[in-house]
Amino acid sequence: MLHVSTRGEAPALGFADALLAGLARDGGLYWPQDWPEFSADAVAGLAGVSYAEAARRVIGPFVGGEVEPGAFARMVDDAYATFRHPAVCPLTQIGDNLFVLELFHGPTLAFKDVAMQLLGRLMDHVLEQRGQRATIVGATSGDTGSAAIEAFRGRERVDIFILYPHGRVSEVQRRQMTTVGDANVHAIAVEGDFDDCQALVKAMFNHHRFRDEMGLSGVNSINWARIVAQVVYYFTAAVSLGAPHREVSFSTPTGNFGDVLAGWVAKRMGLPVGRLNVATNANDILARALATGRYEVTGVTPTTSPSMDIQVSSNFERALFEAHGRDAAAVRRMMASLGQSRAFEIAPGALAALRADFSAGTVREDAVAAEMRRTWTQAGYLLDPHTAVGVASGRDLLAADPATPVVALGTAHPAKFPDAVRAATGVSPALPAHLADLLERPERFSVLPNDQAAIERFVSERGRAARKGAA
Numbered sequence: 001m002l003h004v005s006t007r008g009e010a011p012a013l014g015f016a017d018a019l020l021a022g023l024a025r026d027g028g029l030y031w032p033q034d035w036p037e038f039s040a041d042a043v044a045g046l047a048g049v050s051y052a053e054a055a056r057r058v059i060g061p062f063v064g065g066e067v068e069p070g071a072f073a074r075m076v077d078d079a080y081a082t083f084r085h086p087a088v089c090p091l092t093q094i095g096d097n098l099f100v101l102e103l104f105h106g107p108t109l110a111f112k113d114v115a116m117q118l119l120g121r122l123m124d125h126v127l128e129q130r131g132q133r134a135t136i137v138g139a140t141s142g143d144t145g146s147a148a149i150e151a152f153r154g155r156e157r158v159d160i161f162i163l164y165p166h167g168r169v170s171e172v173q174r175r176q177m178t179t180v181g182d183a184n185v186h187a188i189a190v191e192g193d194f195d196d197c198q199a200l201v202k203a204m205f206n207h208h209r210f211r212d213e214m215g216l217s218g219v220n221s222i223n224w225a226r227i228v229a230q231v232v233y234y235f236t237a238a239v240s241l242g243a244p245h246r247e248v249s250f251s252t253p254t255g256n257f258g259d260v261l262a263g264w265v266a267k268r269m270g271l272p273v274g275r276l277n278v279a280t281n282a283n284d285i286l287a288r289a290l291a292t293g294r295y296e297v298t299g300v301t302p303t304t305s306p307s308m309d310i311q312v313s314s315n316f317e318r319a320l321f322e323a324h325g326r327d328a329a330a331v332r333r334m335m336a337s338l339g340q341s342r343a344f345e346i347a348p349g350a351l352a353a354l355r356a357d358f359s360a361g362t363v364r365e366d367a368v369a370a371e372m373r374r375t376w377t378q379a380g381y382l383l384d385p386h387t388a389v390g391v392a393s394g395r396d397l398l399a400a401d402p403a404t405p406v407v408a409l410g411t412a413h414p415a416k417f418p419d420a421v422r423a424a425t426g427v428s429p430a431l432p433a434h435l436a437d438l439l440e441r442p443e444r445f446s447v448l449p450n451d452q453a454a455i456e457r458f459v460s461e462r463g464r465a466a467r468k469g470a471a
């Protein structure tokens with residue numbers, strides 16, 4: 001299976017090369033050239049199989065022959081053995097035809113573990129086969145960073161540098177990144193917001209000399225392997241609610257558009273999906289873009305769902321590529337306009353294509369707190385603020401079509417955001433046992449300015465020291 005760049009000016013790559021590449025060399029994102037199709041029988045055949053088996057069937061066609069099937073099967077088993085729930089991603093009903101898909105039973109309590117636990121194993125395997133090392137650079141608003149650090153800590157072939165916005169992640173999120181003692185892990189607090197961190201990471205990838213010298217790889221959802229691993233739970237959730245004999249809609253708390261895009265991929269592969277709802281917090285750029293056809297950056301508002309405090313939503317580029325009939329020149333024009341004037345227009349035909357699959361809703365701070373309270377009072381179920389955005393917006397979907405089940409993606413454990421949960425419900429969610437002493441562990445991190453040269457110097461010096469140590 002080949003992967004093409006959304007900007008059309010980088011070489012097409014196989015799965016393993018795309019896995020290590022991160023961002024394409026033309027600044028675009030890799031995306032499969034073709035889509036494997038799942039027949040209704042193949043979808044029905046997922047009923048009753050383990051999550052790991054479903055993952056093998058859904059991800060397998062994308063990996064093709066590039067990873068030996070026995071090794072791939074073992075990596076999938078090992079990845080999902082790290083989850084604390086036997087179903088890995090269980091569904092819980094919280095209302096009539098309303099469900100939460102719990103994606104937070106992995107080691108770092110957010111949905112990022114579902115992909116990252118597999119990605120870490122796949123990358124390590126490919127690097128070992130090739131006798132290579134990699135320097136991973138990643139940007140996080142809190143959850144990708146902790147999941148990536150957990151997945152790559154102590155791995156001999158990898159140094160990992162995670163950039164997070166100084167003072168803008170929850171204490172639990174920060175400590176999950178800064179209390180890890182392994183020498184190959186580097187947590188960097190950047191004096192800026194998440195968009196600054198993401199722009200720095202992309203700038204490092206676009207600085208080709210630095211990229212090649214350091215052997216840069218990415219673990220953000222710019223990496224296609226992240227998205228494909230997330231496709232699986234759309235299949236397992238829909239099948240448990242009656243697919244392929246029935247449509248199911250999803251309400252996905254959205255920031256970088258990776259998770260909801262995984263739902264689009266599932267639909268494209270043949271899963272009968274009703275609406276894919278882009279649920280945003282007060283940082284509503286995606287909802288505005290789908291309503292007006294104009295994507296316009298207006299500045300980030302800090303919220304109680306900080307992981308979604310994002311304006312430049314990376315994966316929207318992949319959706320635009322599809323919606324424009326894979327016209328890479330159109331994508332290049334839109335991205336150039338975004339770079340120059342912080343905005344671009346979506347062509348009417350492409351906007352109609354996007355609206356055919358995606359709806360959108362914005363849930364502002366009062367409504368997020370009200371949803372946490374309501375679900376706790378009515379269903380005795382604690383939501384984290386991100387999941388609350390998905391549930392609140394999912395209720396609107398359900399009101400418009402009460403017959404189609406709505407699954408809100410439960411993207412984080414409430415204990416990751418205890419202050420917001422306590423303020424809304426009066427309940428203090430406890431951290432699971434393996435993190436019970438997190439708040440007492442010593443921290444280690446570096447504060448750096450929002451400056452590409454300073455970050456590159458840091459990565460280069462620390463990376464060189466690690467490579468010397470490993471030699």
Ligand SMILES: Cc1ncc(COP(=O)(O)O)c(C=O)c1O
Nearest residue numbers: 143254255256257258259307411
């Ligand atoms: C808890 C949580 N919910 C939702 C999101 C949004 O997901 P995506 O960026 O894939 O749209 C994120 C961050 O990405 C997150 O960490």
Ligand SMILES: N[C@@H](CCOP(=O)(O)O)C(=O)O
Nearest residue numbers: 140141142143144220221307
């Ligand atoms: N919310 C994310 C932001 C980065 O998203 P990614 O899916 O592109 O890695 C986070 O928690 O870091």
